Amino acid sequence: MACKADFLGEERTRRATLKPISTCCNIPEIGEEEPLAECSIPKLPGPCNDVQCVFEKSGFLNDKYSLNKEAYKKHLLKWLDSHEEWKDAIDKAIKDCVDRDLRQYLDYPCKAYDVFTCTGIAMLKGVIPDNSGEALCGRPPVDKPFECCKLPVLFSDEDRAECGLPGREEPRKGPPDCAKNICIMKKKNLMKDDENLDLDAVSAFLDKYTEENTEFKETVENAKDICLKENLPGPPGICGPSKVISCLFFEVFHNCPTWEKSEKCDKLLKHINQCRAKFV
Structure with missing residues (x-):
């Protein structure tokens, strides 16, 4: 399972x-x-x-x-x-x-x-199907998806490892793990408590990110408008922080300003759009 x-x-x-x-x-x-x-x-x-x-x-x-x-x-x-x-x-x-x-x-x-x-x-x-996790939108259908969108690092591999998350180029096994996602958000002081994101803090954190990565400013602003909400839609069975993280990821990839055009990336974009539809 x-x-x-x-x-x-x-x-x-x-x-x-x-x-x-x-x-x-x-x-x-x-x-x-x-x-x-x-x-x-x-x-x-x-x-x-x-x-x-x-x-x-x-x-x-x-x-x-x-x-x-x-x-x-x-x-x-x-x-x-x-x-x-x-x-x-x-x-x-x-x-x-x-x-x-x-x-x-x-x-x-x-x-x-x-x-x-x-x-x-x-x-x-x-x-959650036993073998795929597709109900929650499964792993990308291509290797190294960040080759398609040159997205600067948001959470370091060191922070991810300390919370038990794979490196961003490593394939995720299974559906989003709420406890691990909350762990990494706590590291950046983005949680109100053990269950709820501080949406204002997340917004400020992303603003600082785009100050250093200006080519993503418009894309991230659009993602914030869509994803930084209480009671965000999404697949059943995942917690609020995981919904917000997933929504932001899919929105940024969907509108990535550095997107590489290739057969591999076209396949990835189709997958991203299918996942994105679960959160809007």
């Missing part, structure tokens, strides 16, 4: 939750607030009891050992009404976790945990 998920991550240490936690994909909370709150005071120890409490309070279980399939399916479809971008993921979750008999994930029976874990895995697979 393209990215790993920690379904019992840090979020679950604080309160009951039905939010699958992933290093790359920001899947929204799928539980309802009332049962989550009821099961958080006090929060029962995991991995089974806390999830089972939420399932019981939500009416998702017939008994400890069997899922109320209609109730759980109805809940997922209701959740989908306000999260339409997750349709493929929810369809897969229903197919894999409601319509089929499930494997037992723990050493002891816990139907709620089995269904929750299956749902998280299915949702990740529904948004």
